[in-house]
Amino acid sequence: MARRFRSSSWLRDHGLLLVLLGIFVATLAAMVVTGAAVASDEQVQHGGEPISPLAYLATPDFAEATFENWESEFLQMASYVLLTAYLFQRGSAESKDPDSEEPVDEDPRHARVTAATPWPVRRGGMVLKLYEHSLLIFFSVLFLLSMALHAIGGAGAYNEEQLQHGGEPVSVLGYLGTSQFWFESMQNWQSEFLAVAAIVWASIWLRERGSPESKPVSAPHSQTG
Template sequence: MAVSKDSFLYKNGLSIVVVSLFIIFLFCQFITGWHVKNEELAEHKIPPLSLYRYFLSPHFMQATFENWESEFLQMGMYVLLTVILRQKGSAESKPINEQEDVDKDPVPHKKAPWPVKKGGFILSVYKHSLSISLGILFLLSFTFHFIGSLNNYNEEQIQKSLSVVSWKEYMIDSQFWFESFQNWQSEFLAVASLVILSIWFREKGSPQSKPVDASHDEN
């Protein structure tokens, strides 16, 4: 059955599908992580966790926010870097020598967002609200990743009859930064792949691609 172009589903299909996939894969991560954690506990002859207790566990907290942290870092940095940097021939870059609509100063009009109509300090903040919001989400995810990782590490230390560490000690521990860097590098590899591959390769109908008949030098 064809979907009307005026329907809610048609107008919001991209966000609906992406959010739905996020929920599905988060649930899959939760269930598989629950099994992994209980297998580890069984090895130490510790009673298994219920689904509710695993949801509140540092193991799930660490794994979840460890990934969210890298995603928000990637997107925030990408938004900022594409403001000032260019890549000749890439669909992900602004034109080398041309000004785009996103570079123009905002002009108040009837349908403009209220910060544009308000002006002043509110507009100054609103002009950078995308990178600011992504930065805040990164910092929150980084914090929760650290808390989850620290508590999970100390739980494992207790299971091994070893001493626990303080947050100051763990902040300079290689374990935490290994968890972060292994995700950060993969995120920027993905961005670099999209930026560079879009110079030569195409996907008809995608806004992340140049037109199929565009030259390789064209942005």
């Protein structure tokens, strides 16, 4: 009974992450299956053979489609982490209160150190300096890595199309200079920033009871954070 309780408690404590990862795996699998179907149709139209979902995973089309989207998501998160550290939106649940001190602004060097204090805070120095910005660094690295993989996959897909139409292939660096690469990026970037702006604004006026992304239902519109 105790073991079952601990298991259910662990699932409750990590349910949000587990469900999000489950949805991610399911939608990625659906993307692979449907992407393989689209690629197969194109192959047949050009006199080729259809490809399996497994073979599709090794194609430039898959890399381009996947990392093109990841790139914009991680850019969104990195930008959000950075901008919310310095900018305010009065009344938004997504903003710090511009009129009061926030716990997230406290200098960890003045914090009371206990056994539960993260090791970088106890260590101090450059380790702490990096840890202070580790969330931004994490998403920035993922953004740059995804952008590089998007460029590699996109160059492969671009070159395949160029060769089919008698054009010249380009290098990965050359692909970065094409309007195709930046069109693929910008069509995703603009939607990410629109979505963030929408929740920043909507959380001023609208509510979702029980969600940490919302203010309390009875809170005035001017309440921030």
